[in-house]
Amino acid sequence: MLSIKNLHASVEDKEILKGLNLEVKAGEVHAIMGPNGAGKSSLASVLAGRENYEVTEGTVTLDGTDILELAPEDRAREGVFLAFQYPIEIPGVSNINFLKTAMNEIRTYRGEAPLTAKEFLQRSREKQELVEFDAKLVNRSLNEGFSGGEKKRNEIFQLAMLEPKLAILDETDSGLDIDALRIVSRGVNKLRSENNAFILITHYQRLLDYIVPDFVHVLADGKIIKTGGKELALELEEKGYDWLTKN
Amino acid sequence: MTSIKQLESPLFESLAAQYDMLILQNQDSTKAYRTEAMEAFRKLGFPSIKNEEWRFTNILPVVKTSYELTAATTIDAEQINKAKALIENTYRNLFAEDEADRVVLINGVIADSLSKLPEQKGLHFSEIKEATEQAGFQDHFGKILNIKDNAFAALNSAMFQDGVFIAVEKNVVVEKPIHVIKVILSGQAMMQQSRDLFVLDQNAELNVVESYLTDIAQPVFLNAAAEVVLAENAKFNHYDLQKADAHLRIIQRTEAAQQKHSNYSNYTFTLPGAGFVRNNLALHLNDVDIESHLYGLYLTADSQLVDNHTEVHHKMPRGESNQLYKGIIMDKSKAVFNGKIFVYEDAQKTNAFQQSNNVLFSEQATVNAKPQLEIFADDVKCSHGTTIGQLNKEALFYLKSRGIGENQAKQLMVKAFAFDVAEKIKIPALKNYVETLIEAEMENR
Structure with missing residues (x-):
């Protein structure tokens, strides 16, 4: 599904990603861990198309489509979804209106007819229930005045609504208490399928107790330096990253 | 006689000549007022950017044009057809047939066939030139507008030719909005000076929506002024929707005097179009327990200049004024916001709020925002906030x-x-x- 080859990227002429390779197949969950400043969030930003990142070398394809050439909105329409580490508050834009606009733009791009108001509402109700998202929040301004946990849950609700091929969760567990973490994880687990894939970017093994990955990668100094199964996460929790980054 | 705060312009001379003709012919009740206003205008002259009130708004381009000054007195069938088409195209989606009454003025002259004049008992409508001998007009006309300090208001007072007079009797609630459409059709550069007077007696209620429709090939300078009177417990929602041709230049001053428990809400919305707009809005809270709202939105584009100057005068206790102006400034356009709140010594327990938020939508856009508070009472709640951002x-x-x-x-x-x-x-x-x-x-x- 996702194929990253020799990816190099910089911010303001500082190289952050230095030849990263990653293959993600449909149905898989990949965890990316690593020390602070290793480039984890940068990878998420580069994949989603954040403006200030410049790709200097390498390729990223999603089901064969070169996504680096695409604007952020077209990447989303192709099926990339980034759950933000810090979701943005946008006063005046209603959550539901925003989602409807997003869904219909994506559907138009794919040559599908826009959902009717009724279909949209029905879907919205189903998904709210699925990811345990408070109906009261749905009608408020986008993330405005939401708690940290509510913002993260809204990301998962959006994910459920938009049904992307590839979801990148950028430190979705940060700032969550244990109850919120459980709810978010349950939501993600319900959304996992043979047709989609997840990349979980996280500092802590804790999230991986709830969302069990197929692969764990260690990202350090802009490259993936080690790949293993879910047990690698436990080893990292115990030993830290030093033993991998020395030499 | 001229100071650095005044601009020299040939327009000044032609206006003076036009005035001399006009005043010779004038035989109505406004003659003394016009004379006094012309004196004020001669003293003030056109303001230059050295004048603090005009620091960011250079009127030189507006006053260096030579305009046709003779006001229109008739309209022809072709103009009526043109106006009709414009109205149908533009306002198709605004009011349904029975939702609003309508007053259409073409170049200042009322077009009866396009208007649907309000017929409610206790609601009086007339063109201003027809109103000058009425008691209801004379009691209030010229009593509110500050012509001592405002050159354009003084000029308007000396020379206005058209406009509307709307009076609502005591206890009469006019629910249907009155849509006043100012159609301007001209093939040549023209200056038009219109003057409105709105008088609401005790417990009266009124909703007025003013808007512009233009088909002009040359600059048209509209120098307008309006006076608003709200007696005790009267309520007036006053909307001004400014969307017009780039050739239109508007300078206007609206001044309202409020009595106790009255509520005046002004909505000034400016959209891309009119090349030069200067709105002056001044509210006088002359009694206790008054409520005033000032809402402004300016969405500017191209090389528009849109300037909003407001004054709120809290003169007596327990007044409440609430001001919210928002701007989105695009392309090479320029916006100015200047909001003054005065709380006089007697105006204890005043609540006065002002907020001005601006978004610069392009790198070439400019905004100058200046909030001013002058407080002479000691038990008041006042706040102001200004933001400018991308x-x-x-x-x-x-x-x-x-x-x-x-x-x-x-x-x-x-x-x-x-x-x-x-x-x-x-x-x-x-x-x-x-x-x-x-x-x-x-x-x-």
Whole structure:
């Protein structure tokens, strides 16, 4: 599904990603861990198309489509979804209106007819229930005045609504208490399928107790330096990253 | 005689000559007032940018044009047809047939065949030149507008030829909005000076929507002034929707005097179009327990200059004024906001709020915002806040990352920003109309 080859990227002429390779197949969950400043969030930003990142070398394809050439909105329409580490508050834009606009733009791009108001509402109700998202929040301004946990849950609700091929969760567990973490994880687990894939970017093994990955990668100094199964996460929790980054 | 605060302009001389002719012919009750106003105008002259009130708004381009000064007195069938088409095209989606009354003025002259004049008992409507000998007019006319310090208001007072007079009797509630459409059709440069007077007696209620329709090939300078009188417990929602041709130049001054428990709400919405706009709005809270609202939205584009100057005079205790002005400044346009709140010594327990938020939508856009508070009472609540910023890039990226295209994302954000003010519009049809206009303006950006 996702194929990253020799990816190099910089911010303001500082190289952050230095030849990263990653293959993600449909149905898989990949965890990316690593020390602070290793480039984890940068990878998420580069994949989603954040403006200030410049790709200097390498390729990223999603089901064969070169996504680096695409604007952020077209990447989303192709099926990339980034759950933000810090979701943005946008006063005046209603959550539901925003989602409807997003869904219909994506559907138009794919040559599908826009959902009717009724279909949209029905879907919205189903998904709210699925990811345990408070109906009261749905009608408020986008993330405005939401708690940290509510913002993260809204990301998962959006994910459920938009049904992307590839979801990148950028430190979705940060700032969550244990109850919120459980709810978010349950939501993600319900959304996992043979047709989609997840990349979980996280500092802590804790999230991986709830969302069990197929692969764990260690990202350090802009490259993936080690790949293993879910047990690698436990080893990292115990030993830290030093033993991998020395030499 | 001229100081550095005055501009020299041949327009001054031609206006003076025009005035001499006009005053010779004038035989109505306004003659003494006009004479006094002309003296004030001669003293003040056209303000230069050395004048603090005009620091950011250079009127030189406006006053160096030579305009036809003779006011129109008749309209022909061709003009009526043109106006009719303009009205149908533009306001098709505004008011339904029975939702509003309508007054159509073509170049200042009322077009009866296009108007649907209000017929409610206790509501009086007439052209201002027909009103000058009425007691209800003479009691209030010229008593509110400050012509001592405002050159254009003085000039208007000396020379106005047309406009409307609307009076609502005691206890009469006019629910249907009156839509005053100012149609300006001209093939040549023209100056028009209109003067309105709105008088609401005790417990009266009125809703007026003013708007412009232009088909002009040359600059047209509209120097307008309006006086508003609210007696005890009267309520007036006053909307001004400024969307016109780039050739239109507007300088206007609206001044309202309020008595106790009255409520005046002014909505000044400026959209891309008119090249030069200077709105002066002054409210006098002359009694206790008065409520005033000032809502402004300026969405500017191309090389427009839109300047809003407001004054709120809290003269007596327990007044409440609430001011919200928002601007989205695009292209090479320029906006100015200057809001003054005066709380006089006797105006204890005043609540006065002012907020001015601006978004610069392009790198070449400019805004000058200046809030001013002068407080002489000691037990008051006053606040003001001014912000100037760009559209939040992170927010834009967030919307785009969900599949929403750049234009659509900007539209959503601008709409959200403007929504705050647009939602204050109390007439649903007008609110929808304004929101649609905002969306349409943003669509191709």
